[in-house]
Amino acid sequence: QVQLVESGGGVVQPGRSLTLSCAASAFTFSTYSMHWVRQAPGKGLEWVAVISYDGINKYYADSVKGRFTISRDNSKNTLYLQMNSLTAEDTAVYYCARTNGYKNRFDYWGQGTLVTVSS
Amino acid sequence: DIQMTQSPSTLSASVGDRVTITCRASQSISSWLAWYQQKPGKAPKLLIYKASSLESGVPSRFSGSGSGTEFTLTISSLQPDDFANYYCQQYNSFWTFGQGTKVEIK
DSSP states (O other), X not given: OOEEEEEOOEXXXXXXXXXXXXXXXXXXXXXXXXXXXXXOTTSOEEEEEEEOTTSOOEEEOTTTTXXXXXXXXXXXXXXXXXXXXXXXXXXXXXXXXEESSSSSOOOEEOOOEEEEEOO | OOOEEEEOSEEEEXXXXXXXXXXXXXXXXXXXXXXXXXXTXXXXXEEEETTTEEOTTOOTTEEEEEETXXXXXXXXXXXXXXXXXXXXXXXXXXXXXXXXXXXXXX
16 A cells, blocks of 8 residues: 655754655655645644655745755655754654645655754 | 635534534635544544545545635544544645644543
């Protein structure tokens, strides 16, 4: 069955960088747009970034624009999120999720990876 | 940016109750709306898409309706497994979630 498995979370100091990964399996990864969504502790869901199936088009939430970079390696069925200049406000569980094209729902989600920004 | 507003924020109900959650968009999103259920420590689970289409495997007690700016999620007879948080999401223009509704035991 479709699986999305995030990794790379942990504790990081303010101002530092971290890269998250999302390994996909049991579907044709290269035909799906992929997203990152985050959830701060006790809060709601916030869409973070999307990358098109071919990696050409990328869009970001204003809250992370200029600091985060989404990328993918279709040969490895893996999605990435490079996070720079991290602040306490970036502390959250980060989920990857897929959509079939842009105007579509998130039908599968990973289990999430926790990023804690703290000194 | 399209804003999504859910109501109520918290809903207290009993097993067997009919439950309705409302979601309002700041501008028309046609029927590009999804509903998700999330339990503590778990990823969100898709329930409804395109406002009223039931995701495969989701019990038929869940239903969605609406178009334009007003949408509802209805649980016809609340079951013990349904106590959770629920989120609406628009995908007409980028992606925005409502702030969530917690369905708790009365």
